[in-house]
Amino acid sequence: MTTQAPSREPSREPRQDRSRATRRRLLEAAVDCLASVGWAGTTVAVVAERAGVSRGAAQHHFRTREELVTAAVEYGSAVRIAQMRERLDAPSDRRPSTLEVVRLLGEMYTSPLFRAALQLWVAASSDEQLRAQVLPLEARVGREAHRLTVEALGADESIPGVRETVQATLDLVRGLGLAALLTDDSARRARLLAEWAKTLDKALDRPEK
Amino acid sequence: MTTQAPSREPSREPRQDRSRATRRRLLEAAVDCLASVGWAGTTVAVVAERAGVSRGAAQHHFRTREELVTAAVEYGSAVRIAQMRERLDAPSDRRPSTLEVVRLLGEMYTSPLFRAALQLWVAASSDEQLRAQVLPLEARVGREAHRLTVEALGADESIPGVRETVQATLDLVRGLGLAALLTDDSARRARLLAEWAKTLDKALDRPEK
Numbered sequence: 001m002t003t004q005a006p007s008r009e010p011s012r013e014p015r016q017d018r019s020r021a022t023r024r025r026l027l028e029a030a031v032d033c034l035a036s037v038g039w040a041g042t043t044v045a046v047v048a049e050r051a052g053v054s055r056g057a058a059q060h061h062f063r064t065r066e067e068l069v070t071a072a073v074e075y076g077s078a079v080r081i082a083q084m085r086e087r088l089d090a091p092s093d094r095r096p097s098t099l100e101v102v103r104l105l106g107e108m109y110t111s112p113l114f115r116a117a118l119q120l121w122v123a124a125s126s127d128e129q130l131r132a133q134v135l136p137l138e139a140r141v142g143r144e145a146h147r148l149t150v151e152a153l154g155a156d157e158s159i160p161g162v163r164e165t166v167q168a169t170l171d172l173v174r175g176l177g178l179a180a181l182l183t184d185d186s187a188r189r190a191r192l193l194a195e196w197a198k199t200l201d202k203a204l205d206r207p208e209k
Numbered sequence: 210m211t212t213q214a215p216s217r218e219p220s221r222e223p224r225q226d227r228s229r230a231t232r233r234r235l236l237e238a239a240v241d242c243l244a245s246v247g248w249a250g251t252t253v254a255v256v257a258e259r260a261g262v263s264r265g266a267a268q269h270h271f272r273t274r275e276e277l278v279t280a281a282v283e284y285g286s287a288v289r290i291a292q293m294r295e296r297l298d299a300p301s302d303r304r305p306s307t308l309e310v311v312r313l314l315g316e317m318y319t320s321p322l323f324r325a326a327l328q329l330w331v332a333a334s335s336d337e338q339l340r341a342q343v344l345p346l347e348a349r350v351g352r353e354a355h356r357l358t359v360e361a362l363g364a365d366e367s368i369p370g371v372r373e374t375v376q377a378t379l380d381l382v383r384g385l386g387l388a389a390l391l392t393d394d395s396a397r398r399a400r401l402l403a404e405w406a407k408t409l410d411k412a413l414d415r416p417e418k
Contacts, residue, residue: 038335040249115334118387122331125324125390126247135391164404171401172377175384178327179336182344192380195373197411 023061025051026159035112039105039119044068056083068121070133073120076113077141081148084108088152098204099197102169108145108194109177117141119179145170155204167204211235232270234260239281244321248328262395279342282329285322286350290357293317297361307413308406311378317354317358318386319395326350326356327386354379364413381405 029051033042043065048058062068084104088096096104108114124134149166150157157163176192179185240262242251252274257267271277293313297305305313317323333343358375359366366372385401388394 038331041335111358115401118331121387121390122247122327126245126250131391138391161404161407164401165408167397168381168388168401168405168408171384171388172381173384174387175380175382178330178383179380180386181330182340182347188376192373192377195370198370199377199408202411203408 001009005173010048019061022053022057024075026053026058026061026068027075029070029073031076031113031116034069034072034116038192039069041124042069042119066130066133069116069120070130070137071121071167073113073117074141075135076116076138077144080108081141081144082111084148088148096152096195097202098153099148099194100174102193102197104152105149105169105173106176106189109173110180110189114177115181116180142170153200153204159205162204165200169196169200222401224334228270231260231262231266235267235270235277236261236281236284238279240285240322240325242279243325243328244279248278248332251278251328254309275339275342278325278329278332279339279346282326283346283350285325286346286353289317289320289322290350290353293357297357304363305361305412306406307362310358311382311402311406311409312356314378314382315385315398318382319389319398323386324390327390333356351379361410362413369412371413372410378405378409 016026026047030042030047033047033050037046044062045055045059047068048055051058056165058068062071087104088101106161120130120134121138123133153166155162155166156167176185176189180189211271230335235256239251239256240331242256242364246255253267253271254264257264260267296313297310329339329343330347333340357376358364358378362375363377364371366375373412385398389398
């Protein structure tokens with residue numbers, strides 16, 4: 001957008017930066033809030049306080065809890081997938097082992113982000129309007145997580161059964177995320193993922209490392 | 210409890226029966242209610258109305274929503290596991306195929322009962338008092354589902370890795386239950402479980418049927 005008052009230009013960029021930073025603080029606080037106090041306790045006002053943002057400023061960015069929470073899970077997922085990609089790509093001369101890949105996925109699906117997303121999915125399951133907002137987000141995040149896993153495992157989906165095995169890996173870690181909701185399930189999860197990595201190597205016909 | 214008025218004896222049994230029937234109606238209505246309208250909409254009053262029971266009678270059985278919902282998920286799980294056991298045991302001269310077992314588990318974890326349990330787990334994740342009530346229930350249901358699966362598959366858990374593979378099966382169907390929360394995921398689930406049955410047969414060293 002252009003403006004007729006070029007003298008205001010110098011201050012515009014910083015103001016946009018500040019607005020973006022405020023928005024990001026709200027999104028991060030919303031993920032934390034959902035993961036720790038749940039859907040009912042996560043209102044725009046509570047998140048604003050947690051983020052150190054005035055209620056007015058928060059409401060300028062997000063009018064409703066639904067808007068804020070959906071944007072927060074979308075933002076958190078994008079950040080998490082980018083981080084995963086970075087960790088899997090470096091060092092670029094070595095493909096990560098199957099065990100490293102499934103461990104990273106296990107971490108992703110037991111993070112506060114997963115707990116926050118779970119709150120949103122469950123709330124959407126009995127709220128038609130929210131469900132309509134959440135469905136495209138769920139589909140997009142699902143697709144990206146699938147693509148990331150295929151690439152990380154170097155899986156060849158043209159081989160019959162491989163696509164289903166990759167999907168099973170993601171459904172498995174989702175189930176593990178649910179199992180970690182109420183108790184510290186990390187010891188069992190580590191044993192299970194180690195065994196799963198072996199199964200996966202056999203199913204993908206990949207030499208064990 | 211004995212009574213000094215033996216003449217009242219004949220009517221006592223039917224009254225106890227009626228009380229048990231009322232209780233059961235409340236528990237069944239609570240599972241349906243949780244699965245369809247979620248935690249926030251499931252109050253003792255709403256469940257009583259759905260069950261066709263007076264509010265007073267409902268409150269005689271369950272003082273709080275937490276008490277009612279925990280008892281409902283416990284009751285529903287016991288019924289479901291008993292039904293599963295019946296279906297797996299008959300006909301007793303033939304062991305069910307791996308595919309039949311994983312399909313039954315897939316059904317169990319996409320039923321209204323799973324959706325109801327999910328509401329309870331998620332509510333408990335941000336409510337310390339409720340979590341204390343839910344933890345023993347979650348552990349008990351988890352143990353029973355595990356035992357049922359081991360028996361149905363005829364899995365030998367003394368072989369290294371078999372226990373983890375059985376557990377992975379349950380975590381997988383739990384993940385599938387979550388994936389079915391917002392959309393009809395049944396076609397993908399069927400393909401995935403068919404492939405999983407093959408993987409499981411290999412891992413358990415069981416001839417494919």
